[in-house]
Amino acid sequence: xxxxxxxxxxxxxxxxxxxxxxxxxxxxxxxxxxxxxxxxxxxxxxxxxxxxxxxxxxxxxxxxxxxxxxxxxxxxxxxxxxxxxxxxxxxxxxxxxxxxxxx
Numbered sequence: 001x002x003x004x005x006x007x008x009x010x011x012x013x014x015x016x017x018x019x020x021x022x023x024x025x026x027x028x029x030x031x032x033x034x035x036x037x038x039x040x041x042x043x044x045x046x047x048x049x050x051x052x053x054x055x056x057x058x059x060x061x062x063x064x065x066x067x068x069x070x071x072x073x074x075x076x077x078x079x080x081x082x083x084x085x086x087x088x089x090x091x092x093x094x095x096x097x098x099x100x101x102x103x
Contacts (some may be wrong), residue, residue, distance in 0.1 A: 005028060032065075035059060 008017040024030060038059060045052040085093070 034062070 004021045007015060007019045010016050039054070042052055042055045045055070
């Protein structure tokens with residue numbers, strides 16, 4: 001995490017990249033911090049019983065949740081884009097719909 005926060009400077013000494021804000025509410029740093037906190041909590045609780053290691057299954061569960069919420073669900077349930085049709089095609093489609101409705 002330290003390497004993500006390091007700024008990058010050019011040869012002349014000007015700042016190229018200020019590094020990642022580790023306290024931001026979104027992004028990779030937030031997920032890495034959550035994983036570190038989960039690991040520390042599980043190690044602390046594992047002092048009392050060996051069954052606490054099962055809490056580590058929360059990490060892949062959260063990864064699957066994030067995969068579903070941010071990637072898969074928007075892709076599966078995306079509304080198709082309605083493209084503008086030129087007036088001639090639109091009239092032709094309306095005629096076809098009228099003919100299909102009368103039969």
